[in-house]
Amino acid sequence: MSTFLFIVFPYVAIILAVGVGLYRYWTNRFSYSSVSSQLLENTKLFWGSVPWHYGITLILLAHVFAWLFPGLTGSILGFGPRLFAFEVAGLALALFAAVGIVILIARRLPTLSRARAVTSPMDWILLFVLLVQVLTGAAVALFDRWGSHWFLSAAAPWLWSLVSLRPDAATVAPLPPLIQFHFLLGFAVILLFPFTRLVHVVMLPIHYLWRPYQVVVWYRDPRRRLAPVPASQAAPAKSHFSSAELKE
Amino acid sequence: MNVRAQVSMVFHLDKCIGCHTCSLACKNLWTSRPGTEYMWWNNVETKPGTGYPTLYEDQEQYDGGWKLERGELKLRLNSRAGELLNLAFNPRLPSLDDYYEPWTYKYNDLIDAPQGDGQPVAAPVSLITGKEIDIEAGPNWDDDLSGSPVYAANDPNLKGLSEEERQMLFATERLVYFYLPRICNHCANPSCVAACPAGAIYKRGEDGIVLVSQEKCMGWRMCISGCPYKKVYFNWETGKSEKCILCYPRLETQQAPACMHSCVGRIRYLGLLLYDADRIEQTAKRPDHELVEAQRAMILDPFDPEVVARAHENGIDDGQIEAARKSPVFQYVKRWRLALPLHPEFRTLPMLFYVPPLLPVTGSMGDGVYDNSADFFSSLESARLPLRYMANLFTAGDEEQVAAVYRKLIAVRIFKRAQTVGDIPAERVAQTLEQARTTPEEIEEIYQLTSLAGFDERFVIPPFSREAAIELVQITQQRQEGGGMGFLHGPQRGL
Ligand code: SF4
Numbered sequence: 001m002s003t004f005l006f007i008v009f010p011y012v013a014i015i016l017a018v019g020v021g022l023y024r025y026w027t028n029r030f031s032y033s034s035v036s037s038q039l040l041e042n043t044k045l046f047w048g049s050v051p052w053h054y055g056i057t058l059i060l061l062a063h064v065f066a067w068l069f070p071g072l073t074g075s076i077l078g079f080g081p082r083l084f085a086f087e088v089a090g091l092a093l094a095l096f097a098a099v100g101i102v103i104l105i106a107r108r109l110p111t112l113s114r115a116r117a118v119t120s121p122m123d124w125i126l127l128f129v130l131l132v133q134v135l136t137g138a139a140v141a142l143f144d145r146w147g148s149h150w151f152l153s154a155a156a157p158w159l160w161s162l163v164s165l166r167p168d169a170a171t172v173a174p175l176p177p178l179i180q181f182h183f184l185l186g187f188a189v190i191l192l193f194p195f196t197r198l199v200h201v202v203m204l205p206i207h208y209l210w211r212p213y214q215v216v217v218w219y220r221d222p223r224r225r226l227a228p229v230p231a232s233q234a235a236p237a238k239s240h241f242s243s244a245e246l247k248e
Numbered sequence: 249m250n251v252r253a254q255v256s257m258v259f260h261l262d263k264c265i266g267c268h269t270c271s272l273a274c275k276n277l278w279t280s281r282p283g284t285e286y287m288w289w290n291n292v293e294t295k296p297g298t299g300y301p302t303l304y305e306d307q308e309q310y311d312g313g314w315k316l317e318r319g320e321l322k323l324r325l326n327s328r329a330g331e332l333l334n335l336a337f338n339p340r341l342p343s344l345d346d347y348y349e350p351w352t353y354k355y356n357d358l359i360d361a362p363q364g365d366g367q368p369v370a371a372p373v374s375l376i377t378g379k380e381i382d383i384e385a386g387p388n389w390d391d392d393l394s395g396s397p398v399y400a401a402n403d404p405n406l407k408g409l410s411e412e413e414r415q416m417l418f419a420t421e422r423l424v425y426f427y428l429p430r431i432c433n434h435c436a437n438p439s440c441v442a443a444c445p446a447g448a449i450y451k452r453g454e455d456g457i458v459l460v461s462q463e464k465c466m467g468w469r470m471c472i473s474g475c476p477y478k479k480v481y482f483n484w485e486t487g488k489s490e491k492c493i494l495c496y497p498r499l500e501t502q503q504a505p506a507c508m509h510s511c512v513g514r515i516r517y518l519g520l521l522l523y524d525a526d527r528i529e530q531t532a533k534r535p536d537h538e539l540v541e542a543q544r545a546m547i548l549d550p551f552d553p554e555v556v557a558r559a560h561e562n563g564i565d566d567g568q569i570e571a572a573r574k575s576p577v578f579q580y581v582k583r584w585r586l587a588l589p590l591h592p593e594f595r596t597l598p599m600l601f602y603v604p605p606l607l608p609v610t611g612s613m614g615d616g617v618y619d620n621s622a623d624f625f626s627s628l629e630s631a632r633l634p635l636r637y638m639a640n641l642f643t644a645g646d647e648e649q650v651a652a653v654y655r656k657l658i659a660v661r662i663f664k665r666a667q668t669v670g671d672i673p674a675e676r677v678a679q680t681l682e683q684a685r686t687t688p689e690e691i692e693e694i695y696q697l698t699s700l701a702g703f704d705e706r707f708v709i710p711p712f713s714r715e716a717a718i719e720l721v722q723i724t725q726q727r728q729e730g731g732g733m734g735f736l737h738g739p740q741r742g743l
């Protein structure tokens with residue numbers, strides 16, 4: 001059972017996320033958008049979107065950092081006041097994000113609201129899953145102490161084993177069900193990624209920081225005008241019939 | 249000198265009759281899809297008025313366009329990093345209510361209503377939620393100064409006008425207004441392009457048309473705030489930004505854009521301008537009152553052999569140069585200096601220019617008699633709209649530059665009146681011409697293009713040679729074979 005949950009399921013989620021995500025990008029890039037509803041409703045959005053995005057981004061960064069550098073994280077945090085402070089900060093951020101997503105859900109609820117009019121079924125699923133994920137995260141932080149400590153010895157090795165293609169669920173199998181659920185739902189979010197608006201996460205436009213302000217696109221090269229294709233290099237003239245024959 | 253070609257426009261405001269035909273031509277062609285109902289890529293607003301979306305000119309509120317900071321050109325909206333931090337919520341985005349909530353009527357109720365005593369009514373329903381709504385605003389709610397205490401009195405361009413001047417503007421007897429039709433200016437220094445974090449908005453090198461790549465747009469909404477003219481719109485259905493495309497599919501097939509083609513007042517002119525792209529930045533950095541003149545200087549003379557040689561180097565062909573020479577925009581903007589950009593102080597170097605309205609003759613109401621014999625040709629001093637107001641619109645507040653335009657416009661009127669009616673003494677005509685620094689020959693030309701010009705003189709569409717351009721990147725035979733029968737898919741909102 002734990003093999004299926006902690007090895008097969010994560011791989012399926014990741015493969016689908018990457019595969020379907022790329023497929024969607026290549027075949028229907030138009031569908032990549034944050035599909036913002038700010039134009040339609042923007043007062044509640046402020047109280048929802050800002051806490052949510054800032055809260056969840058910082059929490060995710062902490063997760064990723066602890067996973068990538070477990071040793072370093074361990075030595076920074078130790079087992080004293082720093083660990084405690086880190087945990088308190090994490091919990092506060094989780095609650096901050098939770099408040100945000102509750103407001104994001106609430107603003108789409110009323111039947112008359114304009115934001116409701118642009119809410120797809122996948123939006124509801126995603127919002128609900130994210131809410132549960134944040135709440136279980138907060139619960140884990142509260143009831144299974146100290147997450148940032150045991151994460152390093154239980155979750156990080158498991159995640160590394162997945163990455164290095166030598167999957168081993170031994171360190172996570174004995175964990176309490178609440179923690180396991182949080183892990184699984186985390187991969188469920190990854191699974192949802194290519195099928196929802198979550199795709200906007202990977203489109204964060206970092207290159208805006210250094211690209212020139214103005215974008216000018218040419219059909220021809222303005223400075224060095226390309227010579228027209230010489231007749232000798234052009235495709236051989238084919239009659240309409242011969243090309244039809246070729247295709248048969 | 250880095251010569252670039254730009255398809256640009258002149259709108260002659262004295263001729264606009266406010267019929268909104270242009271807006272409807274555009275709407276029928278481009279924005280009758282779900283998500284775009286509220287967009288008017290072409291809109292016509294009454295001035296004085298707050299415009300569409302409400303108060304769009306007030307950059308204290310919207311932070312559109314550029315600002316000069318210690319000699320550097322910066323987006324008013326935010327720093328680059330600041331923009332990225334605001335992706336989740338853009339504090340400067342107008343809400344739909346700043347435009348209006350689009351609606352239709354339940355027309356079927358008129359037919360399906362059961363027999364009864366009262367007349368059946370078609371209740372308005374929102375085109376977004378489908379629910380019944382109270383209509384509170386429309387795209388031209390302030391047409392012809394309706395509701396002027398709400399709209400016109402709040403016009404940001406009234407700043408600097410004395411209380412007396414404001415009263416003069418609104419006193420019923422002297423009620424005065426004019427129309428300002430607006431489309432995207434296809435700016436030379438577009439702040440919408442600069443504000444887009446995804447790099448989805450671009451200016452076409454060959455003709456200067458500014459477009460939003462629908463594939464690259466991620467719905468970050470910064471362009472909408474970045475454009476000081478609020479001419480990028482957010483499609484709430486597809487989650488993408490859209491804007492005026494200057495009807496490029498029509499232009500590429502030598503047809504005038506729909507709004508211009510349909511313009512009843514024939515106020516619109518379209519033609520090519522050549523300009524020096526190396527001077528964009530330095531031009532946009534000039535002090536407020538020098539902006540108009542600097543932009544004029546940036547526009548090059550297509551008769552100058554040096555300009556032509558450099559244009560050739562940049563791949564601008566003889567057909568385009570010929571078009572630039574015949575361009576009505578070149579005449580109005582550069583030669584006659586009659587057309588001015590709207591709000592040059594936003595520093596986007598707009599490439600749509602306006603001939604300011606002279607407005608009808610002044611008249612006075614005494615004892616119920618309407619008397620306009622006093623000064624038939626509204627001398628500048630008795631102009632109905634204070635010069636300061638026009639200066640706020642077209643010259644970043646410099647009254648002298650607007651006055652110079654008006655002197656010439658008045659000279660044209662006086663000269664032609666003397667010529668056709670003969671009731672103005674020759675000295676007065678000569679004096680007016682001298683004040684306006686113009687000549688009879690120039691006046692005849694202005695008169696010709698303003699009042700008599702036919703379709704082909706108003707729209708000098710340059711050869712686009714897209715097929716030649718395509719040849720450079722793809723073998724034409726392959727391109728042709730790549731087309732064919734098949735299916736086109738409509739834009740589908742992402743999940
Ligand atoms: S007017 Fe057009 S080109 Fe200029 S900033 Fe606005 S959208 Fe961009």
Ligand code: SF4
Nearest residue numbers: 264267268270511513
């Ligand atoms: S169609 Fe022409 S005359 Fe009519 S409102 Fe538009 S710009 Fe003015």
